[in-house]
Amino acid sequence: MTAIDDLTARGVISPEWVEAFRAVPRADYVPDRIWDLDNTPVDRTTDPDPWQRLVDADVPLVTHRADDGTPVSSSSMPYMVATMLRHLEPSPGDRVLEIGTGTGWNAALLSHRLGDQAVTTVDVDPGICADAEAALKAAGYRPRVVCADGADGHPDGATVQRLIATCTVQTVPYTWIRQTRGVIVTPFGNGMSAGGLLRLESDGRTASGRIVDTSAFMWLRAQQPAAWTTGSSGDDTTTGLDPRLLVADVHERFAVGLRVPNCRYSLAWGSGDEADECTLWLSDGISWASADSIPGRDRHDVTQSGPRRLWDEAEAAYRWEDHDRPEITRFGVTVDEHGQRAWLDHP
Numbered sequence: 001m002t003a004i005d006d007l008t009a010r011g012v013i014s015p016e017w018v019e020a021f022r023a024v025p026r027a028d029y030v031p032d033r034i035w036d037l038d039n040t041p042v043d044r045t046t047d048p049d050p051w052q053r054l055v056d057a058d059v060p061l062v063t064h065r066a067d068d069g070t071p072v073s074s075s076s077m078p079y080m081v082a083t084m085l086r087h088l089e090p091s092p093g094d095r096v097l098e099i100g101t102g103t104g105w106n107a108a109l110l111s112h113r114l115g116d117q118a119v120t121t122v123d124v125d126p127g128i129c130a131d132a133e134a135a136l137k138a139a140g141y142r143p144r145v146v147c148a149d150g151a152d153g154h155p156d157g158a159t160v161q162r163l164i165a166t167c168t169v170q171t172v173p174y175t176w177i178r179q180t181r182g183v184i185v186t187p188f189g190n191g192m193s194a195g196g197l198l199r200l201e202s203d204g205r206t207a208s209g210r211i212v213d214t215s216a217f218m219w220l221r222a223q224q225p226a227a228w229t230t231g232s233s234g235d236d237t238t239t240g241l242d243p244r245l246l247v248a249d250v251h252e253r254f255a256v257g258l259r260v261p262n263c264r265y266s267l268a269w270g271s272g273d274e275a276d277e278c279t280l281w282l283s284d285g286i287s288w289a290s291a292d293s294i295p296g297r298d299r300h301d302v303t304q305s306g307p308r309r310l311w312d313e314a315e316a317a318y319r320w321e322d323h324d325r326p327e328i329t330r331f332g333v334t335v336d337e338h339g340q341r342a343w344l345d346h347p
């Protein structure tokens, strides 16, 4: 059973999208050389069966890498593609803007259902645009593919009824709100978690809506979390909060990250006799903090350096969250000309 069969049987692919998923095979858009979840390269020309198994599976596939090896584009996991299109709910006659062309598969699905004329897709990378356009043409689809920064919205400044982004934002560009009279679906995250799928309803001035699922996409390039900084000396204190609790799962991390803007984390595990010990590192590119987690201890060592006290901010955010441990889908976001506000349960 392929992922598409399974997602259809489970209703993840909504009835109005089933025919498009049947008619637009993912394999037509995935390049010959891809990388699986373990970063192992698989080449269709030398390994056709493993390649086909990966393409048929419900997994994301890295399709393009920068010269230093960093993944820069991927074919999103079919579950995510189907979920996003289900939440987008376009109707015949709607114009759609996609931010993040990638392989072109999503643009082909949209073109199949709504017609080429209805779909504009932008990607920031010229090579990725060229590959996607070639795959789309070979399959008989002609949506408009434009190489541009998707943060600037539609290349012509046109109004659309649906906007779908397939890269994660921390701040929803206000241009997207101004250009959309209808629904925006976008991965939405923060430095602690790339993890929410946001569905907004926009009237062209204000947009508001909830996180409807978890997600894990690449970042919109200009909105990647800050670079790392760490050091060896800072101000030492202790805390009664076990640092590992802060990053226990996507729900904790998302909530903490909303209240500690522009802060990244990493968890460094010990080895040998200390394999169950870890250090949580936090950094905003200028300030940093480390907090040690040793099982059985009541107090944990903390070091902080720089103008922000990142551990103090993160601990305060976690203790706020401690009231009822909200799941990510209880959060929502409102965006207007004054900026972006996240909320819990109600705007």
Ligand SMILES: C[S@@+](CC[C@H](N)C(=O)[O-])C[C@H]1O[C@@H](n2cnc3c(N)ncnc32)[C@H](O)[C@@H]1O
Residues within 6 Å of the ligand: 072, 073, 074, 075, 076, 099, 100, 101, 102, 103, 104, 105, 106, 107, 122, 123, 124, 125, 128, 148, 149, 150, 151, 166, 167, 217, 218, 219, 220, 221, 222
């Ligand atoms: C997960 S891939 C898109 C998957 C694609 N929708 C598909 O069907 O295969 C994310 C894409 O977002 C693109 N991207 C990142 N930042 C961007 C930006 N500022 N503007 C437009 N595209 C961007 C990347 O180049 C990458 O190709």
